[in-house]
Amino acid sequence: MDISVVIPIYNEAANILPLTQRLRVVMQQMSLSFELIFINDGSTDSSLPMIKTLASTDTSIKYIDLSRNFGHQIAVMAGLDEALGKAVVIIDADLQDPPELIVDLYQKMQEGYEVVYAKRKKRKGESAAKRWTAHLFYRLLSSITPIDIPLDTGDFRIIDHKVVKILRQMPEQNKYLRGQIAWIGFKQSFVSYERQHRNAGDTGYTFSKMLGLAWDAVTGFSNFPLKVVSYFGFFTSIIAFLVMLFTLYSRLVLKAATVSGWASLMISVLFIGGVQMIAIGIIGEYLSRVNQNVRNRPLYIVKDSNIEEKP
Numbered sequence: 001m002d003i004s005v006v007i008p009i010y011n012e013a014a015n016i017l018p019l020t021q022r023l024r025v026v027m028q029q030m031s032l033s034f035e036l037i038f039i040n041d042g043s044t045d046s047s048l049p050m051i052k053t054l055a056s057t058d059t060s061i062k063y064i065d066l067s068r069n070f071g072h073q074i075a076v077m078a079g080l081d082e083a084l085g086k087a088v089v090i091i092d093a094d095l096q097d098p099p100e101l102i103v104d105l106y107q108k109m110q111e112g113y114e115v116v117y118a119k120r121k122k123r124k125g126e127s128a129a130k131r132w133t134a135h136l137f138y139r140l141l142s143s144i145t146p147i148d149i150p151l152d153t154g155d156f157r158i159i160d161h162k163v164v165k166i167l168r169q170m171p172e173q174n175k176y177l178r179g180q181i182a183w184i185g186f187k188q189s190f191v192s193y194e195r196q197h198r199n200a201g202d203t204g205y206t207f208s209k210m211l212g213l214a215w216d217a218v219t220g221f222s223n224f225p226l227k228v229v230s231y232f233g234f235f236t237s238i239i240a241f242l243v244m245l246f247t248l249y250s251r252l253v254l255k256a257a258t259v260s261g262w263a264s265l266m267i268s269v270l271f272i273g274g275v276q277m278i279a280i281g282i283i284g285e286y287l288s289r290v291n292q293n294v295r296n297r298p299l300y301i302v303k304d305s306n307i308e309e310k311p
């Protein structure tokens with residue numbers, strides 16, 4: 001098997017046929033042996049029966065039906081766990097990532113790279129708010145992590161089977177595959193492309209899912225927020241010490257009987273309270289991920305699949 005294409009599916013009924021058609025054309029063009037692995041991530045539309053119909057007449061189509069919605073990153077991982085190809089492509093189902101780019105990704109890989117990711121030059125059909133927050137997030141993340149995670153890059157990429165094997169050994173529940181793949185290393189390169197409009201349907205990435213992914217990325221690849229908390233602690237302690245000296249000075253040296261200052265008292269109490277809550281929240285984000293990982297639950301549950309179970 002030359003190429004496995006991993007396609008996570010969450011309510012993509014209108015995109016499955018055009019995507020499959022375009023992928024077939026690309027694969028035939030390159031005359032490579034291939035498999036298309038569809039992972040149904042708890043879709044509530046007719047995605048699953050459509051995939052099953054396709055699979056019934058075409059042996060190169062595999063499907064994995066998860067028991068519920070586990071989220072995009074985990075759905076991709078479920079596909080990677082079953083991929084047999086020497087190279088594996090991860091692609092979105094909504095045709096925002098043009099299948100034709102796989103030719104360029106594959107060619108670049110033949111120059112001796114283990115990972116070739118697709119870097120977004122432009123993003124069409126996405127709200128200004130999404131483009132902006134994504135732009136800002138990628139830069140913020142890269143400034144606080146020691147790992148070189150490529151900017152403006154999603155999961156659309158081709159990776160060598162070596163890399164897939166290592167990903168399978170990384171059991172973390174809070175997946176940020178882009179970061180994990182950057183962490184793994186090897187020779188990596190990229191191809192630029194223009195991200196297209198979503199072909200049909202709505203985004204499955206709600207704001208809270210995006211926020212969750214962002215926190216997984218930060219907590220998984222940086223301790224910077226924890227450092228900020230401790231620096232802030234030092235900083236406020238120094239200020240507290242200075243204020244303490246001033247208070248003692250006015251009471252003992254200036255003999256001020258009463259020191260006025262209800263306003264400053266209120267401000268400092270509220271300020272310290274707020275800072276402490278934020279600090280606890282940040283620690284909590286890390287702690288909750290420790291908790292999730294020590295539970296040792298399986299990453300996902302497969303309800304049904306046409307892939308034979310490994311012995």
Ligand code: UDP
Pocket residue numbers: 007008009010011012041069070071072075091092093094096202203204205
């Ligand atoms: N997806 C998924 N599970 C989810 C959300 C999305 O498997 O909970 C899939 C979706 O079907 C698509 C890919 O992940 O193939 C990217 O999702 P989407 O296009 O909704 O994200 P966006 O491009 O808006 O960031």
Ligand code: MG
Pocket residue numbers: 092094096198203
């Ligand atoms: Mg999309």
